[in-house]
Amino acid sequence: MNFGVIGYGYWGPNVVRNLTTLEGSQVLTIADLSPSARTRAQKAYPGITVSSDPMDVITSTEIDAVAVVSPVWTHYELAKAALQNGKHVFVEKPFTSNSAQGEELINLAGQKNLKIMVDHTFLFTGAVQKICQLLDEGTLGKLYYYDSTRVNLGLFQHDINVLWDLAPHDLSIMDFLLKATPEAIVATGQNHLSAYEDVAFMTLYFPEKVIAHINVNWLSPVKVRTTLIGGEKKMLVWNDLVADEKLKVYDRGVNITSQDGVYELLVNYRSGDMWAPQLGQVEALRQELAYFVDCIANGHDPINDGCAGLRVVKMLEAASESLSKRGTLVYL
Amino acid sequence: MNFGVIGYGYWGPNVVRNLTTLEGSQVLTIADLSPSARTRAQKAYPGITVSSDPMDVITSTEIDAVAVVSPVWTHYELAKAALQNGKHVFVEKPFTSNSAQGEELINLAGQKNLKIMVDHTFLFTGAVQKICQLLDEGTLGKLYYYDSTRVNLGLFQHDINVLWDLAPHDLSIMDFLLKATPEAIVATGQNHLSAYEDVAFMTLYFPEKVIAHINVNWLSPVKVRTTLIGGEKKMLVWNDLVADEKLKVYDRGVNITSQDGVYELLVNYRSGDMWAPQLGQVEALRQELAYFVDCIANGHDPINDGCAGLRVVKMLEAASESLSKRGTLVYL
Amino acid sequence: MNFGVIGYGYWGPNVVRNLTTLEGSQVLTIADLSPSARTRAQKAYPGITVSSDPMDVITSTEIDAVAVVSPVWTHYELAKAALQNGKHVFVEKPFTSNSAQGEELINLAGQKNLKIMVDHTFLFTGAVQKICQLLDEGTLGKLYYYDSTRVNLGLFQHDINVLWDLAPHDLSIMDFLLKATPEAIVATGQNHLSAYEDVAFMTLYFPEKVIAHINVNWLSPVKVRTTLIGGEKKMLVWNDLVADEKLKVYDRGVNITSQDGVYELLVNYRSGDMWAPQLGQVEALRQELAYFVDCIANGHDPINDGCAGLRVVKMLEAASESLSKRGTLVYL
């Protein structure tokens, strides 16, 4: 499968490295507007054509699929042109700048019988795969909450706020794990250094009393990537920054019973063993791209298709509306 | 100074231990409704009178000050009776169940020329004292945000939700450090095991774009007590659970400049040294009680007086209103 | 059972607190040479007799057992006098200053039918109890090594070096867990601030290729209490400084096979799950003292009797000899 890659900034090199070393894929052309990015690409890959014009990728007759690894505001135009030219599309998260764009791309791909994959990389990590298994097998029991903290210093984006930059990771993971759509969203936040919020918080009310929360911040002195998930039977902590023991599953919980006619609740705390399952070690992006190649070859719709991307964009839109009102409840 | 202590459950023994070993204070009577609490108290302090009736404390002619270390819903009645009987009052946080009660107690104490101290213990920790100094000296520069995570498994309270249980710590610290009142508050959360929310999140909009956030949870498998404070010049992380290096001050930040006529923002990241100042090691409650004795003796109003307690209660009331609407912005 | 306690410095108050709150024991007399220690003792325990003369404890006709919580060089004299006066003896680690003293005390106790317990507190921690269980049940498989790091800043002792101060903890734990005597010992170290070594390292060669190592240091900027234990089937890390997850058991290991006629060894790494068992939470010293009371009452010899104390002293003597020669192998 022949790929073209548009965008060789921060993430693009990782896409190219994997596509060039995977079985079954190769990169024919890389496009980037920045001369220095092109120089880096050419030095690292003497055998690949490097261009300043994304249309060289989009209109190439040899290219089967295009990876759009450029800023969010360019996704729609580039993906649309690629689809119109008969290319499958792998596009960075968030899928598009708004849901109308996302719906249009999904329809276009359907008409052309082409695949869209949105780069929800985390779905392909050993940690998320294992959490999914624990949820599906009922190990955690009924879910109570999902609480993610994703903060660090920078990288400030120039076209989107911190919610659109960092929250798509968590929203796509929730979408994958919870298999449910939130009923309503509340977002709060503040901008300090530009017109875009650099600190933001988001609460998602899911059905059946499941509550989710996301804390994102470009102004944190330390990097944190920690998610707590609480269930009736087990609870877990996922710390994505450690090399080992990223996932810790705790046999801890609370039982509350109230006896008839008795005022006091009887609270019983369960505090058992902790267990850190060994996780798959393969690079997530590599797994994801191999899966994309396989989906195209076999005509399967990826789990992280345009519809998944659209669901994330709709949550971001609701969050933006709430944020603009400093925290109103917005129903989806 | 002669003290009576009402309540010998979880926190009361710490109050008694300090009052009995401090210079200038002693405990004459301990009251608790629970027979087992009374047995523990009597075994540990054979020389102190132990009673099942709080009025034995409140009406004693030998007692100068009463420590109310009982559930929140009892604070108002007990503190009021103590004040009416001419006793100074040390009362657990949160001060009262609502602001009307708090205002009444403040007025009563004023009329009687008695002191109220609300047990905002954290103000007397080495960490908060040092943060206060860093803010006052301008080391952190203009403040951007205050973000606290305070989660653990239990202790479920029977009369209040997790916000009223855990957030008073953060609200009292903010009140002390920021020396400002929030303009508006948004709170979200969910109950899972009883009628009271066990997971909750709170955003406070302070003047001058300072944003604060509190994450409290009784259903976390792990205990976390971490606060991030971001300023223009320095940022800090306060981890209250470690024995050493509780406070880390980072010379990190971001400068953003936009040149006229230039589209791109110029973002400059500063990533310098980290510094963990040595903190005072004296037990915070001990400092606080010694300060209370001193305030009474010298007629000073404590920083954590009834007014400070009332400000915290007002924030909790606003948060409750927002929470009941699943996240509406509530102005103070 | 009536106790007298000699020594109310750093550790003595813990002994007294437990003996006064345990069922079945009480403290009649505390002796200490230091006036300030006596003042502290009397203030905390108005009902206990406090004396400057240890003979008030040793010769009391009401006292059944004496806790010797004084410097090492006083253990022999005080314990001997206590035994001669018909008292059972609980004595701090290390048991005595040399093995001849230890043997004499053991013989004396035997003649008098009295019990000696050496305060090897760690044997009564949840962590050591669990490790013992894992070893006894064969979970770890054949043992490879035991490696302990026990370093911090101070407390400098005035009569013994860092090996005699800190290593008894590890030696008593090894003695309990390995149920074997080392064949030979090598110790190295250096003094910097006094005549006594403040940094020292010790290797113990046990039978069947089990090797143990102890790293002790009074000049470390940070406190470390970490032990690694490697077995054929499982390996574990015990970090005694964390509140939770002190013990982590790893399903990790190495299999090496060499095929006939093939030069290369075939190395196979096993990297499975990690498991942190919930540990008993009762204070170790409390367990130990309750056990001592029980041993006396029922005539049982404690596992940490004089013989266990003597085995530790013999290891320390061998280490001292090796250390004096800067690291010669000394056979036991």
Add this chain to the structure above:
Amino acid sequence: MNFGVIGYGYWGPNVVRNLTTLEGSQVLTIADLSPSARTRAQKAYPGITVSSDPMDVITSTEIDAVAVVSPVWTHYELAKAALQNGKHVFVEKPFTSNSAQGEELINLAGQKNLKIMVDHTFLFTGAVQKICQLLDEGTLGKLYYYDSTRVNLGLFQHDINVLWDLAPHDLSIMDFLLKATPEAIVATGQNHLSAYEDVAFMTLYFPEKVIAHINVNWLSPVKVRTTLIGGEKKMLVWNDLVADEKLKVYDRGVNITSQDGVYELLVNYRSGDMWAPQLGQVEALRQELAYFVDCIANGHDPINDGCAGLRVVKMLEAASESLSKRGTLVYL
């Protein structure tokens, strides 16, 4: 400068990656005996000649310098042949299998006016550079000890024990930082799974009471890379496994004074701030290879020249002798 690289196993790819992207160097030929290694090399670097015969590198007339990144037992033969063919040599640590080989290579290079650099990579890390500065500027004060723990699971080597595999890192760092030669060495250890020790401990007695200790282990369930360095004025902890704050400098220490005629030592503990200096972030191997190119171009002897490599080998030889006697003191 044209390079040939012999060995494309674990470390070779890093050497090639840096040499191909640095200004002023390129790789013409890679040699490896393993077909799979050659396949990997050829796929990653289509423009580089890949060979199964190291002599293709050594005898090439276009190649100026040879990087020997192969097992220890091959270093001497390959480096010798390279020098004889007029090539500068960059060779993995440890330099050679014994000191006679090292001396011969140094002499040969001297006669041919060629440079030898031994790959003591850690000297070029931001951490070691900063420690060196702190020592040279006197920030730490008089040095007391150097204590390194370097343990993990595997990689078992087939031709050397764990001391020869892992300790060269610490020995080369000490050699660089302490600028002194140890007077004597004691090493202990044990083999469990092959003929080579997989657990070993090493004490080095340096002049002026400086003591060093190294703990290396191939059978640890967890990876540890921690070094403690204690000085009279400051002490530091270097944890090489964390992304940030690798180096923590503590203003902690002990003053001991003894007054005339007074029995007790007066011990005074200093417990001040901690400081984590920001460290250089450039990849150490990249710095080192750029420095090698510069040394060749300008005729400078590198700090990590053959003599430095030889000093490390001599320490390893003494350690081996001590280890074979289970811990005898061996003078250098």
